[in-house]
Amino acid sequence: MKLKVFFWLLLQDRLNTKDMLRRRRIITSDVEGCCILCEDNEGETCMHLFIKCRFSVACWARIGIFWPHRDTVIEGVEAIKPRLRMKFSMEIIVTGAWSIWLHRNNCTFRHEIPSINSWLNQFTAALKTQSQRCNPSLRELILEWISNL
Numbered sequence: 073m074k075l076k077v078f079f080w081l082l083l084q085d086r087l088n089t090k091d092m093l094r095r096r097r098i099i100t101s102d103v104e105g106c107c108i109l110c111e112d113n114e115g116e117t118c119m120h121l122f123i124k125c126r127f128s129v130a131c132w133a134r135i136g137i138f139w140p141h142r143d144t145v146i147e148g149v150e151a152i153k154p155r156l157r158m159k160f161s162m163e164i165i166v167t168g169a170w171s172i173w174l175h176r177n178n179c180t181f182r183h184e185i186p187s188i189n190s191w192l193n194q195f196t197a198a199l200k201t202q203s204q205r206c207n208p209s210l211r212e213l214i215l216e217w218i219s220n221l
């Protein structure tokens with residue numbers, strides 16, 4: 073449920089990213105509004121954080137996902153779904169994005185250092201938990217996919 077709400081907010085561009093906080097005038101300086109996962113001084117929009125950020129690109133690449141160029145997250149998700157040709161492609165996308173968000177929160181609030189391995193550990197743990205809600209044959213496929221990462 074938590075993940076579904078998160079992903080819905082992401083698609084609606086309503087997550088409390090720094091860009092959102094700036095639009096609501098909670099953050100006022102440019103430096104504060106920058107992405108914490110890379111050193112590119114990019115504003116932390118949903119599009120940057122989850123798809124375009126160098127760190128996130130490397131995370132997705134680690135699990136074989138390469139986002140096509142689109143203007144919005146929702147267009148990106150629509151474009152990538154048919155390309156993945158997997159029964160559980162949405163589980164991967166939602167869990168991958170959720171893990172980026174958790175990692176971003178840990179880096180922002182607990183001063184962790186961005187790490188693809190930390191992201192991957194978080195991602196596989198969360199996907200295993202998700203798989204417990206699937207039917208046995210799908211769960212098997214997901215667990216097999218994870219073991220090949």
Ligand SMILES: [Zn+2]
Pocket residue numbers: 107108109110111112114120121125126127
């Ligand atoms: Zn970034």
